[in-house]
Structure formats: C-alpha cells, structure tokens
Amino acid sequence: MTHTINTPVNVSAYYFAGRDMKTFPRQIEYSGQAITLTSGLRYLVQRGAQAIKLFDMSGSDGLTYRLEQTGDTWTLLGTKGALV
Numbered sequence: 001m002t003h004t005i006n007t008p009v010n011v012s013a014y015y016f017a018g019r020d021m022k023t024f025p026r027q028i029e030y031s032g033q034a035i036t037l038t039s040g041l042r043y044l045v046q047r048g049a050q051a052i053k054l055f056d057m058s059g060s061d062g063l064t065y066r067l068e069q070t071g072d073t074w075t076l077l078g079t080k081g082a083l084v
Contacts, residue, residue: 002080005030009067009076025055025067030076036060 012034013026022042028035040057053069054077066077 002078004078005076006078007076009074011067011074025057025074028065028067028074028076035065037065040064 007030010029011025011027012029014023015026016022017024024040024042025037027037037057037059040055043054043056045052045054050070055065055067055069057065057067059065062081064080066080068075068077
C-alpha cells in the first residue's frame with residue numbers, strides 16, 4: 001500500500017556509502033517522531049536546469065520512504081509497505 005505525503009521533513013543524521021562516499025539520510029523527523037532509515041537507493045533526476053535527488057530508503061519500521069532533496073530542502077513524498 002502506498003501513501004502520498006508530500007511534506008517537508010528535517011534530516012537529522014546522514015551516512016556515507018560507496019566509493020564516491022555519497023550521502024544518504026539516516027534519520028528524519030516527521031510528525032513529531034524520529035524515523036531511522038537503514039539502507040536505500042539514490043537517484044539523480046534532471047528537471048530542466050535543476051538536479052533533484054530522490055531516495056528510496058528502508059525504515060527500521062518496515063516501511064519504504066521516498067524522499068526528495070532539492071538543494072537544502074528535503075521532502076517526504078510518500079511511504080510504501082505495511083507495518084508487520
């Protein structure tokens with residue numbers, strides 16, 4: 001099940017991965033709670049002259065979180081999955 005959220009969030013922790021040491025969000029603050037992200041994929045999307053980074057991150061709660069980074073702004077686009 002997919003839930004569309006489209007809400008700005010604060011990324012409170014990051015981690016680095018790969019040879020290029022690319023950054024990934026480790027923890028986000030959403031709706032008054034801290035959500036820990038364990039691993040994920042990173043995509044670079046070109047929208048006109050603007051580069052946007054999309055992240056599909058697995059949460060420790062069993063959900064997949066889709067995040068968008070545009071400059072310094074992070075947006076939680078939605079979640080996918082169900083709590084077990």
